[in-house]
Amino acid sequence: MADQRKHTRTPTAGDVDVQWNDSAGNSFRLTGAWSDLSESGGGFQLSRHIKVGAQVRIDSPSFGISGLAIVRNCTPQKGLFRVGVEFLEGLDCPYCGARLGPGVHRCPRCRNTPLKPKLCALCGLAGHPKDVSCYLTNGFPPADTPAHMGWSAHISCLDALRMAILRPCSSLRCLQCRAPVEFSSLHALTPGQLLPCRRCSASPATLQAAWGPRPFSCSICDLAIYQQVHETWPGCDEASWRSGDAAFLHAVHLPCALRLGFKH
Secondary structure (H helix, E strand, C coil): CCCCCCCCCEECCCEEEEEEECCCCCEEEEEEEEEEECCCEEEEEECCCCCCCCEEEEEEHHHCEEEEEEEEEEEEECCEEEEEEEECCCCECCCCCCECCCCCCCCCCCCCCCCCCEECCCCCCEECCCCCCEEEECCCCCCCCCCCCEEEECHHHHHHHHHHHHHHHHHCECCCCCCECCECCCCCCCCCCECCCCCCCCCHHHHHCCCCECCCCCCCCCCCCECCCCCEECCCCHHHHHCCCCCCCCCEEHHHHHHCCCCC
């Protein structure tokens, strides 16, 4: 019989949580192992048979899959059952969280391909979607303008970039008491944020007033830009972006733009 699938299946490894009720109303919940995936369905190995036509709940966070599917086939395979399903709902993009429609090949928000590993934009190494767990942008809202650009990156790579951006800030001093300034931990809820002076309690606004702070933080690393210690890559409006002048809505740290491959 000719293959009637709408999308090519890609060999895949990973866990999948499967929930369903049988014809007698009994509830089951088992963990299976993916064997292949496409935008519209997938196959996995399971220790129990599921009736063809049954509706199942599929959850596989590492691939952004969470929703309902219908069983299209279930055959014995090496002491287990190979279950083939067709998704009834779209996927959640594992890179930016956008909800995708059934059969969507590329996320319209971040332009990534959800079911394929993505290279980290900062280190250039491949990573499983669950490892590429942060999303960097050029500042343009994805829903409002085609000028939006985005990059996937490892959290550890972003932390290393933020450390490089904060390093020049070690020369900054409180203007009132000349004490060194401090920033919040990279693991804090708001990482790398300026803290009140420990010695004289001067507020962050008072501390940074003389450092030439930009009105917008860097859209890549989300840290403040201080003209006294930071070089910048210029920002622009959407019209100039379309004419090729720059790629960012507002100025960003120069090292951030260079790490993404922009040419100085």
